[in-house]
Amino acid sequence: MVFSLCPRARQRRKDARPGELMTAALEVFAERGFAATRLDEVAKRAGVSKGTIYLYFDSKEALFKAAVESAIIPALEAGEAIAADPAKSPGEALREFVFWWWEKVGSTDIGALPKLLVAEIGNFPELGIWFHENMIQRGKRAVVGIIARGVASGDFRPVEPLGVARIVFAMMFSYVLWRRALGAAMPDLPEPEDYFEQALDLLTHGLKRTPPCA
Amino acid sequence: MVFSLCPRARQRRKDARPGELMTAALEVFAERGFAATRLDEVAKRAGVSKGTIYLYFDSKEALFKAAVESAIIPALEAGEAIAADPAKSPGEALREFVFWWWEKVGSTDIGALPKLLVAEIGNFPELGIWFHENMIQRGKRAVVGIIARGVASGDFRPVEPLGVARIVFAMMFSYVLWRRALGAAMPDLPEPEDYFEQALDLLTHGLKRTPPCA
Amino acid sequence: MVFSLCPRARQRRKDARPGELMTAALEVFAERGFAATRLDEVAKRAGVSKGTIYLYFDSKEALFKAAVESAIIPALEAGEAIAADPAKSPGEALREFVFWWWEKVGSTDIGALPKLLVAEIGNFPELGIWFHENMIQRGKRAVVGIIARGVASGDFRPVEPLGVARIVFAMMFSYVLWRRALGAAMPDLPEPEDYFEQALDLLTHGLKRTPPCA
Amino acid sequence: MVFSLCPRARQRRKDARPGELMTAALEVFAERGFAATRLDEVAKRAGVSKGTIYLYFDSKEALFKAAVESAIIPALEAGEAIAADPAKSPGEALREFVFWWWEKVGSTDIGALPKLLVAEIGNFPELGIWFHENMIQRGKRAVVGIIARGVASGDFRPVEPLGVARIVFAMMFSYVLWRRALGAAMPDLPEPEDYFEQALDLLTHGLKRTPPCA
DNA sequence: CATGAATGAGTTTTCATTCAT
DNA sequence: TATGAATGAAAACTCATTCAT
Numbered sequence: 001m002v003f004s005l006c007p008r009a010r011q012r013r014k015d016a017r018p019g020e021l022m023t024a025a026l027e028v029f030a031e032r033g034f035a036a037t038r039l040d041e042v043a044k045r046a047g048v049s050k051g052t053i054y055l056y057f058d059s060k061e062a063l064f065k066a067a068v069e070s071a072i073i074p075a076l077e078a079g080e081a082i083a084a085d086p087a088k089s090p091g092e093a094l095r096e097f098v099f100w101w102w103e104k105v106g107s108t109d110i111g112a113l114p115k116l117l118v119a120e121i122g123n124f125p126e127l128g129i130w131f132h133e134n135m136i137q138r139g140k141r142a143v144v145g146i147i148a149r150g151v152a153s154g155d156f157r158p159v160e161p162l163g164v165a166r167i168v169f170a171m172m173f174s175y176v177l178w179r180r181a182l183g184a185a186m187p188d189l190p191e192p193e194d195y196f197e198q199a200l201d202l203l204t205h206g207l208k209r210t211p212p213c214a
Numbered sequence: 215m216v217f218s219l220c221p222r223a224r225q226r227r228k229d230a231r232p233g234e235l236m237t238a239a240l241e242v243f244a245e246r247g248f249a250a251t252r253l254d255e256v257a258k259r260a261g262v263s264k265g266t267i268y269l270y271f272d273s274k275e276a277l278f279k280a281a282v283e284s285a286i287i288p289a290l291e292a293g294e295a296i297a298a299d300p301a302k303s304p305g306e307a308l309r310e311f312v313f314w315w316w317e318k319v320g321s322t323d324i325g326a327l328p329k330l331l332v333a334e335i336g337n338f339p340e341l342g343i344w345f346h347e348n349m350i351q352r353g354k355r356a357v358v359g360i361i362a363r364g365v366a367s368g369d370f371r372p373v374e375p376l377g378v379a380r381i382v383f384a385m386m387f388s389y390v391l392w393r394r395a396l397g398a399a400m401p402d403l404p405e406p407e408d409y410f411e412q413a414l415d416l417l418t419h420g421l422k423r424t425p426p427c428a
Numbered sequence: 429m430v431f432s433l434c435p436r437a438r439q440r441r442k443d444a445r446p447g448e449l450m451t452a453a454l455e456v457f458a459e460r461g462f463a464a465t466r467l468d469e470v471a472k473r474a475g476v477s478k479g480t481i482y483l484y485f486d487s488k489e490a491l492f493k494a495a496v497e498s499a500i501i502p503a504l505e506a507g508e509a510i511a512a513d514p515a516k517s518p519g520e521a522l523r524e525f526v527f528w529w530w531e532k533v534g535s536t537d538i539g540a541l542p543k544l545l546v547a548e549i550g551n552f553p554e555l556g557i558w559f560h561e562n563m564i565q566r567g568k569r570a571v572v573g574i575i576a577r578g579v580a581s582g583d584f585r586p587v588e589p590l591g592v593a594r595i596v597f598a599m600m601f602s603y604v605l606w607r608r609a610l611g612a613a614m615p616d617l618p619e620p621e622d623y624f625e626q627a628l629d630l631l632t633h634g635l636k637r638t639p640p641c642a
Numbered sequence: 643m644v645f646s647l648c649p650r651a652r653q654r655r656k657d658a659r660p661g662e663l664m665t666a667a668l669e670v671f672a673e674r675g676f677a678a679t680r681l682d683e684v685a686k687r688a689g690v691s692k693g694t695i696y697l698y699f700d701s702k703e704a705l706f707k708a709a710v711e712s713a714i715i716p717a718l719e720a721g722e723a724i725a726a727d728p729a730k731s732p733g734e735a736l737r738e739f740v741f742w743w744w745e746k747v748g749s750t751d752i753g754a755l756p757k758l759l760v761a762e763i764g765n766f767p768e769l770g771i772w773f774h775e776n777m778i779q780r781g782k783r784a785v786v787g788i789i790a791r792g793v794a795s796g797d798f799r800p801v802e803p804l805g806v807a808r809i810v811f812a813m814m815f816s817y818v819l820w821r822r823a824l825g826a827a828m829p830d831l832p833e834p835e836d837y838f839e840q841a842l843d844l845l846t847h848g849l850k851r852t853p854p855c856a
Numbered sequence: 857c858a859t860g861a862a863t864g865a866g867t868t869t870t871c872a873t874t875c876a877t
Numbered sequence: 878t879a880t881g882a883a884t885g886a887a888a889a890c891t892c893a894t895t896c897a898t
Contacts, residue, residue: 461676519850546823550823557826588846589756601812609760610774613770614772623808630809630848631844631848632849635789635806635846635848
């Protein structure tokens with residue numbers, strides 16, 4: 001058997017195609033936004049011709065929505081798995097949540113969604129509502145659970161759990177945007193481990209020096 | 215021929231036109247993104263006809279850049295004024311910085327820039343570099359100064375000032391994006407005062423309960 | 429004043445444009461059918477660029493419907509005027525109706541509709557219903573009135589008026605189609621006056637020789 | 643490998659394919675017109691895949707022409723048989739011709755041709771010439787023969803035979819178009835027997851009441 | 857032979873840009 | 878200056894035609 005030097009012009013991969021197209025599309029949409037994305041470019045990245053897209057999707061908008069959902073669905077499923085493990089201390093659980101999120105969400109395909117969302121929400125308002133209800137709310141609930149447990153156990157000060165969740169999300173949301181959107185322009189952006197470690201430390205111990213006991 | 219009843223009106227109008235156009239443009243660009251923005255819509259919001267735009271700007275891109283700069287310049291000028299007032303305690307100075315930023319930047323026209331930046335950086339990479347160098351770096355330097363002073367004075371723990379600045383910016387950046395982009399979809403978004411107050415409190419005192427002195 | 433040798437590239441004739449476009453469109457649609465008509469061709473015949481069409485019509489289909497209606501409406505109005513003049517003998521009234529129809533309908537722009545209708549009814553069924561109700565029914569009613577009057581007065585045999593109307597319409601419908609569609613292929617097609625004269629004579633007196641009175 | 647249980651089926655199928663395709667094609671072409679017809683639809687109606695069409699026909703146009711001819715050829719052959727039977731009275735012969743035409747032409751696949759012809763003559767002028775020469779002329783000659791015989795025998799008034807043939811064809815042509823094109827929109831269209839009976843009666847005896855012999 | 861996924865030329869449609877008024 | 882009708886290049890979309898299986 002020999003290796004084909006030139007890839008076959010016409011491949012036949014009906015089953016794999018939609019996924020390939022959605023992956024390529026999500027990439028370009030996240031890079032350029034919906035309106036600035038040319039289907040030619042998506043087709044090129046998926047290694048097919050423009051017309052092929054229309055075998056699987058009715059329109060550019062349909063492709064956009066399918067691509068977004070295809071990234072969201074595994075995130076949703078992953079979200080189900082975030083069970084606050086009661087064996088862990090609340091501080092440990094929070095740390096695990098953040099690192100789990102980065103590994104399974106922020107650093108994967110799904111991590112392209114926040115940028116896309118911010119950019120396109122003005123043009124696809126229903127996308128924002130969907131995203132908020134299904135992703136943000138759900139994530140916050142997980143964090144709120146952890147914090148509330150910590151407050152109840154006396155590990156944490158009597159803080160407002162939702163307020164803490166907002167800060168945690170601000171930190172994750174910002175990092176993924178900075179990395180995805182401003183990556184090239186921000187050479188001083190730290191590695192995720194360092195960033196999250198440092199941020200969690202600050203969040204945990206605060207800025208203020210604890211006065212020595214008298 | 216008839217006499218104009220108000221001969222100065224047109225003159226005044228003429229001088230104000232570029233500004234009016236840039237304001238309207240920034241609004242629409244921030245809402246829809248560069249590619250999805252129609253000059254028809256910008257013209258309509260500015261109350262002029264589409265052709266008029268071309269009397270003042272060479273192209274859609276020129277208008278975009280002018281609109282962005284017109285929002286950035288006052289922000290830059292305002293930035294100059296953030297002198298860390300040595301009379302204030304570091305904690306107080308940080309709080310003042312955050313609220314000043316919201317009042318003078320986040321809640322004004324300039325607050326549209328982060329969304330625009332996130333959305334368009336893929337299409338206008340130079341915009342990202344410019345923005346990072348002129349806005350983010352400068353802002354961070356101000357915060358770093360405050361934190362370093364606090365650490366030196368013993369008010370703060372010996373934290374890494376740049377790391378703190380990142381958290382502070384994450385909090386501001388996220389809030390302005392949530393408000394601008396997700397506003398309609400997030401009915402539970404708190405008022406800025408509450409959000410920043412709560413976040414600063416957390417940042418200052420941390421989550422962890424301080425154990426009572428033995 | 430001199431005559432402009434080259435027509436101005438950019439004319440400004442907002443009020444006249446829709447009509448010009450619809451006229452050109454009806455022409456091409458009638459020639460080629462809806463699907464085979466290219467908007468480029470319509471634009472060329474109307475002396476504008478392709479984009480101009482979209483200033484006045486939302487889509488090719490909208491242009492099609494507007495063009496059809498614009499031809500139908502004057503026909504409808506003309507139809508209102510067909511009052512069976514009671515001063516005329518029924519034979520005379522029938523003759524006048526047929527010639528009026530040819531002059532005001534068959535030989536005008538409206539005469540393109542039957543061909544268009546036959547060709548496009550499979551793709552635009554609602555067009556057929558509209559056409560039948562508004563044009564065919566109305567025309568038949570006029571003829572039925574004339575025939576019924578003739579039967580009542582004893583000028584005509586006791587025929588079924590609707591059956592006669594069908595024959596009269598068959599004759600008009602066929603002629604207009606033959607002339608419009610097959611014109612080039614049927615060099616022996618008679619002039620309308622001769623055709624209708626001959627047809628009316630046949631219809632009036634029949635084929636059968638009247639036996640001489642005994 | 644399995645044995646085919648019915649080894650001849652495929653063979654028989656293969657021979658029948660072109661005919662099945664042409665029948666399906668004529669149907670769709672007559673419904674939608676040439677340009678609006680999708681080969682996908684033709685294939686579906688013929689129960690094969692789109693690619694199969696190209697095993698038998700070089701192009702859409704070739705399929706169109708073949709489908710048209712396949713309907714025309716039996717009509718031509720049938721036409722040869724219309725010998726004016728001298729045993730019949732001219733009135734009887736005319737009546738037989740019309741009913742023969744309906745049964746063998748108008749109500750069969752061939753009856754789709756007039757609609758197709760009217761619709762596509764602008765795009766296929768040669769089709770019009772062919773159709774006129776081979777179908778219309780030939781049919782008219784048959785009718786002209788009958789009428790001339792009737793005039794010569796004194797059964798008919800001394801009418802112009804070609805003029806009569808035109809009326810007879812107008813009646814047949816209109817009916818087949820109305821039925822095929824406007825069928826759904828014209829619920830009051832009479833049955834062919836009634837229509838032709840009534841029309842022939844009118845044509846034979848005329849509208850005018852014959853004055854009683856003095 | 858038959859299939860139907862893939863292609864790409866050809867159309868429709870959009871909209872930044874121009875320019876006669 | 879200001880207007881907005883007109884333009885035409887560019888992008889979305891369709892579908893006859895091809896070809897690997």
